[in-house]
Amino acid sequence: MALFVCTSILVLSIVIALLARKGAVSNSMHDIMAASGSFGAFLLFFISVGEIYSIGTLIGGPGSIYGRGANYGTWFTCYFFLAYACGYFLNPVIWRLGKLSKAVTISDLLGWRFNSGTVQVLTAVVGIVFLIPWIQNQFAGLAILVKYLGLGIDFEVAVVISAVIAFIYIAIAGIRAPAYVSILKDILLILAVLVVGMVAIFNMPGGISGVFHGIADKMPKMLTVTTEPITAGATFTLSTIVFQMLGFYVLPITMQGTFSSQNEKILRRNAILMPLYMVMFPFLIIVAYFALLTLPGLEKADYAFLAVAVKYLPSWVLGLIAGGAALTGILVTAFTGLCIGGMFSKNVLGVLKPDMKQTTMVWSTQAVTALSLLGGVILALFYPNLMLTVVTISYSGLTQAFVGILFACLWKNSSKWGIISGLAAGILVLLFMNTVPYGLNKGFVALIINLVVAVIVSLLTKPDSVTIQRFEAYQEISKMKTSSEVGVQSKPEPTT
Numbered sequence: 001m002a003l004f005v006c007t008s009i010l011v012l013s014i015v016i017a018l019l020a021r022k023g024a025v026s027n028s029m030h031d032i033m034a035a036s037g038s039f040g041a042f043l044l045f046f047i048s049v050g051e052i053y054s055i056g057t058l059i060g061g062p063g064s065i066y067g068r069g070a071n072y073g074t075w076f077t078c079y080f081f082l083a084y085a086c087g088y089f090l091n092p093v094i095w096r097l098g099k100l101s102k103a104v105t106i107s108d109l110l111g112w113r114f115n116s117g118t119v120q121v122l123t124a125v126v127g128i129v130f131l132i133p134w135i136q137n138q139f140a141g142l143a144i145l146v147k148y149l150g151l152g153i154d155f156e157v158a159v160v161i162s163a164v165i166a167f168i169y170i171a172i173a174g175i176r177a178p179a180y181v182s183i184l185k186d187i188l189l190i191l192a193v194l195v196v197g198m199v200a201i202f203n204m205p206g207g208i209s210g211v212f213h214g215i216a217d218k219m220p221k222m223l224t225v226t227t228e229p230i231t232a233g234a235t236f237t238l239s240t241i242v243f244q245m246l247g248f249y250v251l252p253i254t255m256q257g258t259f260s261s262q263n264e265k266i267l268r269r270n271a272i273l274m275p276l277y278m279v280m281f282p283f284l285i286i287v288a289y290f291a292l293l294t295l296p297g298l299e300k301a302d303y304a305f306l307a308v309a310v311k312y313l314p315s316w317v318l319g320l321i322a323g324g325a326a327l328t329g330i331l332v333t334a335f336t337g338l339c340i341g342g343m344f345s346k347n348v349l350g351v352l353k354p355d356m357k358q359t360t361m362v363w364s365t366q367a368v369t370a371l372s373l374l375g376g377v378i379l380a381l382f383y384p385n386l387m388l389t390v391v392t393i394s395y396s397g398l399t400q401a402f403v404g405i406l407f408a409c410l411w412k413n414s415s416k417w418g419i420i421s422g423l424a425a426g427i428l429v430l431l432f433m434n435t436v437p438y439g440l441n442k443g444f445v446a447l448i449i450n451l452v453v454a455v456i457v458s459l460l461t462k463p464d465s466v467t468i469q470r471f472e473a474y475q476e477i478s479k480m481k482t483s484s485e486v487g488v489q490s491k492p493e494p495t496t
Contacts, residue, residue, distance in 0.1 A: 003151045005319025006326060010165060013184060013327055017169050017177035027359045032174030033104035033342045034259040039179065041266045046186055047179040048257045048270060049277050052248075053189065055141035055329035057284075059302050065288035067301030069222035071237050073288075077281055079241040083248035088271035090249050092264035093409045096477055098255075100470075105339070106255045106401055107347035113408040113474075115466040116416040117351040122423060123401060124347035127252045127339070128372075130397030134253075134336050135376030137394070138329035139163070143380060145325050148306040149318055159380050162326065163373040166334040170341075170369050175260060178334045185331055188324025190280055196305060196321070197283025199312045200290035211286055214293045222292065235439040240392075243444035247399025252339040253332070333373065341369035396443030400426040403450050407458070412471045414454070415463040422454025 030036050039047065064072035097103070101112035106127065111120030142162050143155040151158075169177040204210045215222055225234055248254065261267050284305070291304040298307055309321055345364035350356055356364075403422050407414035429446035436442045463471075 001315040002149060002319035002322055003153065005316050006151060006322040009184075009188065009320070009323030010326065010330075013181045013330075014165065014168060016181050016184060017172045020176040020180040021173045027362055029342070029346060029358060029361055029365070030102070030104055031176075032362055032365060033338065033346075034256060035174070035176050035179065037099075037260060037262060039257075039260045039266075040262055041269055043179055043183075044257060044261050044266055045270050045273060046182040047175075047260065048254070048274065049182070049186055052254065053186075053277070053328065054332040055138050055145070055325055058189065058193070058305060058325050058328060059141050059144055060137075062284050062288035062291070062305040063300070063302035065222075065285060066292050066298070066304035069219075070225050073285055074225055075237050075240050075244075077278075077285075079244040079248070080278060080281075081275060082241065082245040084271050084274045086245055087249045087274070088268055090405075091258050091267040091271060093478075094249065094255060094258050094405065095261055095264045095267055097408060097474060098259045100474055100477060104256075104259055105343050105347055106250065106252050106405075107343050109255075110401070110404045110408060110419065111347065111351075113467070113470055114404075114414075114416040114419055115464055115470065116420075119404070119416050119419055120347045120351050122420060123404065124343040126397060126400065126423065126427060127343050130394045131252060131336050131340050132372065132375055132379070133394045135333050135372060136379035138333045138336075139376055139380030142326060142329045144300075144302055145306065145322060145329075148303055149310065149322050151322060156381055158326075159377055162330050162333065163377050166330050166337060167370050167373055169331075169334045170338050171366055175256060175335070175338060178331045178338075179260070181327065182331055185324060185327035186277075188320060189328055190277075192309075192321040192324045193280035193283050193287075195313070195317065196309050197280075197286055200283075200287045200308055203312060204290055204293070208286060211289050211293065215289050219292065222289070236441055239441040239444040243399060243441050243447060244395055246402050246447070247395055247443075250402045250405050251395075251398050252343065253335045256335065256339060333376065337369040337372045337376075338365070340372040341365040341367070344368045392443070396430050396441075396446065397427065399443060399447060400430075400450050402447065403454050407454065408471075409474065411458070412468060413463060414458045415461045416467065417461045418454040418456075418458030421457040422450040422452075425453040426450030 028036065061076050064076065097109050097113060101109055103109040103112065107120045107124040110123050111117060139159045139162065142158055146153060146155045146158040169181065200211070201207050206213065225237060258267060287308055288304050291308050295307050298304060309318060342365050345361045345368060349364060350361060400423055404419045407419065426446040426449060429449050430442060433442060433445065436445055
């Protein structure tokens, strides 16, 4: 029964994807990658959470609390809240720069702003390399889902089917298809978390207080952030929160949502509303601690959420949970694959061959999307465990682009050599630094070094006249009061 319900949900998602083709322009990179900037507040809200809340939210989140306690619970919750506040100010800036440069990827934006094909290629290559683990993470989560729920299908088959569905979404209507399917996914995801959370509350004597009193009595260390020695937990947790807060909206997949917005007011409104989606977080925490009390000694901590569901819920409800969780992983995989395909086609091949036609670029994007999904499948089959470190690795590399975005909008005299040198320094630190001072997050340390190097090199070099003119053009449109004026006044130049 569970397999039938899950399969029905996946079939329904393909039907929704087909309906999303209305208005799509199949031979336009702007439409494939950013829906021609046509998404309103409703759809943009769902695509934003669709990109953010992956299968790791459902499986890796409770699993990290089950296995490691409040250190990870604190990180898991805090950085989302802080990121939304950061996004309120940062997203309109990114949207304006994107509008001015006609960007559909982060590499477009930075390459245009710093008048550099090298910046385009470097940021695209970094993005592609560090997005591949993101795909592997989703497939690894799907493997855990299939195995633990006993859906009667080999996880290898499930991973391949998921990759095929993700590609179908992109092939049908580019970013539009996963955007519309996100509505179904988010309804199912929130229902799944609320249902399993309520199951935990009603089956625990004393309800919510019973869960936390039980943990406080039996495992008090699981409720506290490790502070002694300070480097054992607190410095890592806090530096990770700050680091991921800064990187949240400069990830290539989240910037796709930003570029697809009709205007910057929608982005600000969504930043205000986004925390409402976190209504599920308290339930995820409750489920994790409830599992720790009632189902100790699970083979893997990542089984915590699913273990509670399997023990207390009927098969058809498990099918709904499986369908929602599978869609969560498939959608994030589709978004990620599209980002990889777009950056490779537009910012690597497009720089090497400036006269490439739009139709060729679209075809190349779809082909590279398929190859990236295949790469994710291979990684998942050989490394089938959902690991928090996979997301950490991806985040650490992708967030290094924050310095480029910061300088693009704030520092007139920042140069392409500063951006290139800083990014290279940050990546080298990630790859070769073995000992991190004070127990800090390695990505955070790399970002600081990236920033310092970018400042020094920019001070020692000078931006060209085009780079300065583009900064001044951005400053001019930033003074306008409405996003509609931006659309009228901006006269983007082609990226060179």
